Amino acid sequence: MKQLTVYAVALSVSLIFAGTAASAEQTVIPNGSRPSKTASSSQFTGNVRHEPVFPATEEAPFSVSYVTFEPGARTFWHTHPAGQRLIVVSGQGLTGTWDGKIVTINPGDAIWCPPDIKHWHGATSTSAMTHIAITGMKDGKNVTWLEAVTDEQYQAK
């Protein structure tokens, strides 16, 4: 019985160390291992593809993803409680804020949307657009979805 207990303790200790080692190793998440998703029609207008790269974690509390908007596609109006950083990687897009500003965005442009600013982003009516989105997390939440961007609002540029 004593020997069994010793084995059990040794096993527990080795499992704990294995767990610690695994979580503290550098990890590679290979290309092709993160399935693309079609973005929801209750949050996006038109055809939008979402490619997750990193989830928000306790150690790195921001998600990273590629998002591709077909021509005419865009997000609904929304805000981010901890802000959002975008980097355009291809195509041409638009981003608008509730104050009425709409800006054309091109590859290499970087956009900072501060916390709680109502905005939208998407493709132009004729070009697709892909951006990286790096979105902070606050109290377990990274976005508050609002109403659709109307055609009139989208075409106001």
Next chain:
Amino acid sequence: MKQLTVYAVALSVSLIFAGTAASAEQTVIPNGSRPSKTASSSQFTGNVRHEPVFPATEEAPFSVSYVTFEPGARTFWHTHPAGQRLIVVSGQGLTGTWDGKIVTINPGDAIWCPPDIKHWHGATSTSAMTHIAITGMKDGKNVTWLEAVTDEQYQAK
């Protein structure tokens, strides 16, 4: 005097609001407006170009940059107090950890290096490699630089 005071208060209030409005607007940092830098030879071996995209800020405490390594170029050994996320965007590269593992990395691969793990990353000996680096900040610091990766360590793959 009373009127002057009223003016002064009104001016102060309008400045405060102007300041608030400016800092709380969505901002676009255009492509071409963030000069590339040659990485320091006391932290990198070979030719490495650093293209900053976003600095770490109070609201978004992680920097974002593109880094391009010419063939054979790599970082010195280093650790990150708040971890680092990499996304390979072109070429082919290598990343190694102090436990002796070296992994080949290709476009679309995503790498998570947890806090305080001693690692290096760079190009292969024949291909250049560009990655995005998203690096967390802790207590005002995002990296601790260590010794160079020797040719023997680099060629151990």
